[in-house]
Amino acid sequence: MHHTLKHRSPAVLAATSALGLLLSGCGGTDASSGGAKEYSLTINDDNHIVQQELKTLSTGACKAQNTALPLKIQTLPISNVDQKVQLLAGQNALPVQFAAGGTPALTKTLDRAGQVLDLEKTLKDLGVWDDIEPAAVTTVRNLYGKFNVMPYQFNIEGIWYNKKLLADHHIAVPTTYDELVAAAAKLKSAGVTPFSAAGKEGWPITRLISGYLYRELGPDALQAVADGKAKLTDPAYVKAAQAVADLGKAGYFGKGVGSIDYDTGVQQFLTGKAAMFYMGSWELGDFNDKAKNKVGASGIGFMPFPTVSGGKGSADQIPANVGLPVAVSAKAYDSKVGDWLSCTAKNYGAGSLKDQGTVSGFKPNGDTGTLPPLTRQVQDTISKTTTSILWFEALFNTKATETSQTNAAPLVTGSLSAKDFMKKVQADLDNG
């Protein structure tokens, strides 16, 4: 026995040490706890504005900060954001800045786990808190409970319309939902696609449901669902989904709406193939881009989602958001990151207006150039807005959000009834 043991032990030792090596390899190193080597940003690939503006800053106003900590951008499809952020957070390997996930719920979870930097405290410490627009602060707090994302974008949403197409068919800008439907019917019969909508992404369609809900039931409609005081399966809520399903049934979204992706949706509107387009003001960048916008910036108008007759909501309650915002990793924060943040807070607002023609949640300090008329109109609308409202899935969990967005196309193509749509989403809310 002694003999066997003596000879076996080197092999056992080798195996054990190999195991140890492998395990330590798996464990990884906690490189992200401070001392970041790059000003890394992981962001959804369809968000060009933030990427471009940060790149502009890195060679302009924030050049010194960029030399100390170079900006490095990694993009990924929007549908993979949640997954990637969760995996990286689980390994304590979040980049310095990251798209905060498709749902505020995920950001709140990350925050509870101590992964998200408290930006109110940080920006106050850095002395740049006053560079944030108060309206953006309110909107972020409404969504996330506290101010913990960078408001690189501050958007309002509504229906953009092709002025020429409406005028050609003698249609006045609709102010009520019934007028909107009548306008769509008129356009359809004249061979014009009334609405361009990205059914593949789904959210441009579910936004119409929330638009209708807020006009019919008032600005608390979806908060009531979040608080459990109402259910999406209640008749008043199903009615909103039915209204949107009816638009699809009548063919107002054009052919194959489920296969239309975001870029195609934008393109349909900007090439004059569709008359109306529900979208956020982040699209101003494309609207002001002569190469992309064949209709011309002056050919596009903006109307708030129309009122529903007898409804409790009003048209000056505008959906506002900070886009898919960017959070900062609490574990990767150090003084170099702080330098970048304060430089960004001071310079981003003006740069965003001047270079991208879009409104951000930072105050525009300094030269903003001559603003395009559409951008001015959006700024005006923002300043006149008394109550801001959220989008359909803003208060949902990740699963309910995905269910809602993937079932939007079936809802408008008629393969899923309004009642079943709401039932599916409510089921995920109940189980989440």
Added chain:
Amino acid sequence: MRSVLGDRRALLILLGPALLVYTLVMLVPMGWSLGYTFFKGNVIEGFTFDGFGNFEKLWHDQQAHSALWFTFKYGVVVSVGQVLCGYLLALLYVFVLRKSSALIRTLVFFPVILPTVAVALMFQKLFAVAPQNGLANTAVEALGIHHGDWFASGGGSFLVLVVMDVWRSMGFYGVLIYAGLLDIPEETIESARMDGATGWRLIRHVVLPLSWPVVLASAVFSINGTLKVFDSVLALTNGGPGSDTTPLTLYMFRTAFSYGDYGYGSTIASLLTVVCLGVSLIIFRFSRRDPTKG
């Protein structure tokens, strides 16, 4: 040889490294995953013990039921399609094209080596109705069938998915079964012919029984592959419209990685394992039967 295998040290050195790697990359993660089934929570906030909660949830989860049903439906239809088309191709190679089949074999095999995502993108465009009408769609319309948007209904999406996956893999099964058919002695077929067996009777009573083992092997291959389908569904329909073409694998992936519920995701994975195991057992049992006595 006997002296080498009789030596424990030699055994340990020969088997040890492989066993170690296998344990680390297969058994440990499997055990780990099984362990997750009793927990809820996520990687960000940590896990809490939940007993059989996840299994109870699985029992009542409508979405899991429809994913399971879709997995079966897809597995059976695509496996039958793959093996049947493969068999017909093999018959074509052996009995019609004979020695000149090399070129056709290569061409039909070609889609097997293409990346699934590329094939899926191609099929998306072929069957699209917007922004442009796809080629396949135009062809179908020329035949007088106006289906509309294939990807707007569960049935349409399923059909495109089946056509794509059968097209993609039938070349592989064609070659596999072709190799089996080549093993049938020429004399056997010759004597059957002399006895008056031709066409269908020759295939039914002589060729099929003699190639049965390779057909079964293909079926096992095929059903195990199709039950675990993931990439082609993800790339072609992304499980949609709604969740109409979501198999268990995709549902498991979403649950674990998108919804951050590792425990429930692992529970769905264990259901998939049980299903694959069960189906394989059934096929092996079936394989003992002699097809000529049916």
